[in-house]
Amino acid sequence: MTKAAPPIRSGEPKPARPRLGAEAVFRRLLQISKALAGQLDFQTAIQAVSDELAHILPHDHLDVCILRRDQHVAYEAGAHTDWSLNERPLPVEGSPIRVVLLGQAPFLLTGDAMRDPRFHFDGAFSHPIFAEGLRSRIHVPLLVRGEIIGAFSCSSRMPDFFTDEDVPFAQHVADMLAPYFFALRVSEDTRLLAIEEAEGRAREEGLREGALRLTEELERERQRIGMDLHDLTLADLTRLSRRVDRLRAGEALEPDMLEPIASALDRCIRELREIIDDARPNVLQLFGLADGIEDFLGRALDGGGTQIAWRFRDDSEACVDVLEEPLRVALFRIVQEAVNNAAHHAEPSLIEVDLRREPCGEEAHLAIEIRDDGIGFASLQQRKRVGGIRNMQTRARLVGAHFQIARRTDGRGTLVALTLPLPPQAADRSAGEQA
Numbered sequence: 061m062t063k064a065a066p067p068i069r070s071g072e073p074k075p076a077r078p079r080l081g082a083e084a085v086f087r088r089l090l091q092i093s094k095a096l097a098g099q100l101d102f103q104t105a106i107q108a109v110s111d112e113l114a115h116i117l118p119h120d121h122l123d124v125c126i127l128r129r130d131q132h133v134a135y136e137a138g139a140h141t142d143w144s145l146n147e148r149p150l151p152v153e154g155s156p157i158r159v160v161l162l163g164q165a166p167f168l169l170t171g172d173a174m175r176d177p178r179f180h181f182d183g184a185f186s187h188p189i190f191a192e193g194l195r196s197r198i199h200v201p202l203l204v205r206g207e208i209i210g211a212f213s214c215s216s217r218m219p220d221f222f223t224d225e226d227v228p229f230a231q232h233v234a235d236m237l238a239p240y241f242f243a244l245r246v247s248e249d250t251r252l253l254a255i256e257e258a259e260g261r262a263r264e265e266g267l268r269e270g271a272l273r274l275t276e277e278l279e280r281e282r283q284r285i286g287m288d289l290h291d292l293t294l295a296d297l298t299r300l301s302r303r304v305d306r307l308r309a310g311e312a313l314e315p316d317m318l319e320p321i322a323s324a325l326d327r328c329i330r331e332l333r334e335i336i337d338d339a340r341p342n343v344l345q346l347f348g349l350a351d352g353i354e355d356f357l358g359r360a361l362d363g364g365g366t367q368i369a370w371r372f373r374d375d376s377e378a379c380v381d382v383l384e385e386p387l388r389v390a391l392f393r394i395v396q397e398a399v400n401n402a403a404h405h406a407e408p409s410l411i412e413v414d415l416r417r418e419p420c421g422e423e424a425h426l427a428i429e430i431r432d433d434g435i436g437f438a439s440l441q442q443r444k445r446v447g448g449i450r451n452m453q454t455r456a457r458l459v460g461a462h463f464q465i466a467r468r469t470d471g472r473g474t475l476v477a478l479t480l481p482l483p484p485q486a487a488d489r490s491a492g493e494q495a
């Protein structure tokens with residue numbers, strides 16, 4: 061530690077403030093210690109200290125700043141400024157009192173922090189000094205077993221209010237507070253860690269349950285395919301085989317006897333194709349995701365008596381086609397379910413699907429939106445059946461995509477939105493093609 065620089069003085073020396081005798085100070089320190097007892101969070105602890113300290117060290121603002129790695133969090137009494145109201149911890153580098161926090165000065169004392177250049181360097185987070193008119197200030201480190209865990213600061217709006225004589229006293233107060241705040245920091249860290257762990261466990265559990273549901277779904281799908289093959293195709297083929305057997309056995313061949321056989325064969329082929337298409341989106345392999353989606357929209361919504369129009373827009377700049385096949389299949393399945401849901405539940409007149417490549421800094425995202433203009437989606441909690449939606453969520457999480465289903469903001473139906481960070485080769489490839 062270097063020696064502290066001489067304090068900046070604002071004007072002419074003032075007559076010394078009346079000060080308490082050593083015994084009275086000692087009693088007051090005990091009072092502070094009592095006031096601290098039972099305070100279980102930083103904010104109430106600093107407030108309790110401030111109230112007691114006012115008797116022996118009058119101040120307009122008090123703060124305790126606690127280090128967390130290379131950041132710090134401030135707790136204030138007297139006035140609440142952006143030092144503590146800021147939502148995130150602030151970097152130590154930007155703290156006006158970083159020399160104390162970094163152990164480069166044993167303390168800081170100033171007669172007027174608004175003019176003192178030590179508080180105003182490039183990137184300093186010092187605007188609360190001006191906002192609150194904090195002029196005279198003392199800053200001392202909070203030390204626990206030789207380690208700086210933060211700083212204790214006392215400020216007055218009156219210039220030159222604090223003097224050298226106040227510094228040892230402020231350090232006594234800080235030494236008394238330090239173990240207490242250290243314990244609070246440890247308990248806060250433990251609490252945050254416990255929350256993080258619980259959230260991690262819940263995420264893992266959610267994913268495990270989702271994957272289990274998908275496996276069950278797959279199993280059901282297999283059974284359904286088995287039944288379809290058995291009830292439709294196998295039944296048709298068996299009938300056909302019997303007819304062919306009869307012909308083989310010598311039944312006279314009339315010209316119109318071949319017609320039903322040919323149409324039964326056609327039907328069999330059609331049914332088989334549907335079953336296979338359903339089980340595995342071959343079209344994805346043959347044509348890629350965009351064409352696969354367009355093909356599906358046509359098959360699902362054209363004809364068959366539906367009055368639902370559809371529109372497909374592909375601004376993906378071909379970035380989707382370098383994605384791994386399982387990933388494309390997962391995205392396709394999500395689009396399929398969202399479109400089926402819109403068609404079955406929303407009573408829409410139009411379903412729109414958009415595929416977009418969106419630049420995001422150095423990287424890029426694939427955004428997929430499925431919109432309908434139907435009756436709208438109530439919250440998930442109000443639904444009795446949510447299997448399809450849960451599967452969409454799980455599939456999205458398994459491939460690292462963000463999934464959202466909600467009523468459209470313009471109030472005209474439902475929006476399902478997927479965002480997938482693109483791997484570098486997918487982001488580069490389309491950028492290369494554009495160039």
Ligand SMILES: Nc1ncnc2c1ncn2[C@@H]1O[C@H](COP(=O)(O)OP(=O)(O)OP(=O)(O)O)[C@@H](O)[C@H]1O
Pocket residue numbers: 401402405406432434435436437438443445446447448449450474
């Ligand atoms: N686009 C939409 N518009 C209006 N309501 C919707 C829409 N999508 C889903 N819903 C509602 O959410 C419910 C849950 O959808 P989900 O896909 O989970 O189940 P499902 O379609 O009813 O059955 P499954 O998909 O398991 O065959 C639906 O029953 C429907 O009430």
Ligand SMILES: [Mg+2]
Pocket residue numbers: 397400401448449
């Ligand atoms: Mg559904």
